[in-house]
Amino acid sequence: xxxxxxxxxxxxxxxxxxxxxxxDRELGSVIPLVRAHHQLQNVSLSQxxxxxxxxxxxxxxx
Numbered sequence: 559x560x561x562x563x564x565x566x567x568x569x570x571x572x573x574x575x576x577x578x579x580x581x582d583r584e585l586g587s588v589i590p591l592v593r594a595h596h597q598l599q600n601v602s603l604s605q606x607x608x609x610x611x612x613x614x615x616x617x618x619x620x
Contacts, residue, residue, distance in 0.1 A: 561588075561595060 560572040571588045572581050582588055603611065 559591060559595075561592060 559574075562570045562572065564570065568583070569588050569592060570581060570583045571591045572579060573591075574580075602608075
């Protein structure tokens with residue numbers, strides 16, 4: 559999923575599957591994706607913390 563903000567400040571989404579890509583400009587479809595993206599950002603680790611987790615797991619420590 560890609561969210562694109564255009565020069566006029568409108569937001570479009572581009573979602574790709576194995577067989578096709580879909581560009582959507584309809585707010586009713588795009589806004590839920592923007593919300594989901596923001597929710598994921600809020601609960602995600604920082605890039606540094608993510609790298610630390612990968613290093614710890616690779617070394618076998620929790």
